[in-house]
Amino acid sequence: MCINGNEAVAHGARLAKPGVISAYPITPQTVIVERLSEFVGNGELNSQYIKVESEHTALAAAFGASATGVRPFTATSSQGLFYMQEMLHYVSGARVPVVMAVVNRAASPPWTIFLDHQDTIQARDTGWIQLYVENAQEALDTTIQAFKIAEDPSILTPVMVCLDAFIVSHTSELVDVPEQEIVDSFLPDYNPEFLLDIEKPLTLCVGTPPNLYMEFKVRQQRAINRSIEKIKTVTKEFEKTFGRHYNYTGVLEQYGPADAETVLIAVGSLCGTIKEAVDELNQEGYKVALLRIRCYRPFPVIELIESLKGVKSLGVFDRDLSFGYEGAICTDVKGAIYGKLNPLPQVINYVGGLGGRDVTINEIKSIYLNLLGKEDFPREEKSKTRFVGLRR
Numbered sequence: 001m002c003i004n005g006n007e008a009v010a011h012g013a014r015l016a017k018p019g020v021i022s023a024y025p026i027t028p029q030t031v032i033v034e035r036l037s038e039f040v041g042n043g044e045l046n047s048q049y050i051k052v053e054s055e056h057t058a059l060a061a062a063f064g065a066s067a068t069g070v071r072p073f074t075a076t077s078s079q080g081l082f083y084m085q086e087m088l089h090y091v092s093g094a095r096v097p098v099v100m101a102v103v104n105r106a107a108s109p110p111w112t113i114f115l116d117h118q119d120t121i122q123a124r125d126t127g128w129i130q131l132y133v134e135n136a137q138e139a140l141d142t143t144i145q146a147f148k149i150a151e152d153p154s155i156l157t158p159v160m161v162c163l164d165a166f167i168v169s170h171t172s173e174l175v176d177v178p179e180q181e182i183v184d185s186f187l188p189d190y191n192p193e194f195l196l197d198i199e200k201p202l203t204l205c206v207g208t209p210p211n212l213y214m215e216f217k218v219r220q221q222r223a224i225n226r227s228i229e230k231i232k233t234v235t236k237e238f239e240k241t242f243g244r245h246y247n248y249t250g251v252l253e254q255y256g257p258a259d260a261e262t263v264l265i266a267v268g269s270l271c272g273t274i275k276e277a278v279d280e281l282n283q284e285g286y287k288v289a290l291l292r293i294r295c296y297r298p299f300p301v302i303e304l305i306e307s308l309k310g311v312k313s314l315g316v317f318d319r320d321l322s323f324g325y326e327g328a329i330c331t332d333v334k335g336a337i338y339g340k341l342n343p344l345p346q347v348i349n350y351v352g353g354l355g356g357r358d359v360t361i362n363e364i365k366s367i368y369l370n371l372l373g374k375e376d377f378p379r380e381e382k383s384k385t386r387f388v389g390l391r392r
Helices: 005-016 030-041 055-067 079-083 085-093 136-150 180-186 210-242 270-283 301-307 328-337 361-371
Strands: 002-004 020-023 048-051 072-076 099-104 129-132 159-164 172-174 252-255 262-266 288-293 295-297 313-318 346-351
Touching: 002 005, 005 030, 005 072, 005 099, 005 136, 005 159, 005 180, 020 030, 020 055, 030 048, 030 072, 055 072, 055 079, 055 085, 079 085, 085 210, 099 136, 129 136, 129 210, 136 159, 136 172, 136 180, 136 210, 180 210, 210 295, 252 270, 252 301, 262 270, 262 361, 270 288, 270 361, 288 301, 301 328, 313 328, 313 361, 328 346, 346 361
Parallel strands: 020 048, 020 072, 072 099, 099 159, 129 159, 262 288, 262 313, 313 346
Antiparallel strands: 002 172, 129 295, 252 288
16 A cells, blocks of 8 residues: 555554554644544444543543553654653553554644654653654554564553654555454454453552552563563564564664674664665765664663674764753663773764754765764764754
8 A cells, every 4th residue: 555654553553453542633643543533434443432632631541441451552742742741651650551653743842743753752761662663664563563562461561653753654655554364363362461340359550658669660670671572572473474574673773784883873764864875885985884773662782782893983863852961862872882892982972853854865974974084074062962954
């Protein structure tokens, strides 16, 4: 089918057969819940479609559905995700495996509907697994996989499927939409061990004294850490079942020469542009590579260290900014490799594409040449974050 990324997510959710869809439209994710309403309306999907009054309620309804043993789905973006902030912690802390698509959009003000990753990056510490996709096909496939990851009894952790506004959400491309029978063979019905039942009463979100609270949080931490291996396993199972193979283990993708000593780390749709730049530079005689982070939470520390052995010059591209410091992904990368790689590569943070600003192939090539010491960066400040495409 020739569909955009939002429609791809909607088809992925339809094929997962959620029993409840809690919907509140917000640009640029509106098309997701619109398409799902059409699927419910025309009988393609047997689901209760709840038109809620706010994003906070959307996630609260998904929480309630999951707690009663029904598979839910919802979607949001930017300001809507911020409005959900309280419920993000309730869902993850109660170990409720909700799947939610988040179409990445910059934070306001100044008001904008365009792309950056500030919305989901600020939610990295809320206890959700975060998977970032590059294109519409991966958006559909990851949505299906997310349910299998989240609902595993050893994981029971909610998942955000993150896709870039407009570049992925509103751009049409050819997408292979699998048959329902194949998806059913891959994704079992949601069958939780513990659920709300008036015949067998129990409590979720019980009050906890100080001498017990920490044990709850450590269990939550261990579960999300275990999900790294579950993500890898589900990726392999998906490839075997659907015959569609990705060039990654499930958490990281390496593109370019395996022995490249100059590497740029990034997430999302920009990685397609970076791949073009990598190809052009390698054809020109350089040896550079891309390392794409697909799974940002849990952070793939061991896999990252293994992939960066022998790298001498490392760039991290952030489409976000932790004000007062640097890009958040760069901070995590530095923390992961410090003391683990010898020699330790120089790490330079490049921040760009905020608020939907385009990042060109030539700008990416300039980043690589800057890492190689072949080209100075505009407005370059030693040991500080370097801003890409900043107006002079």
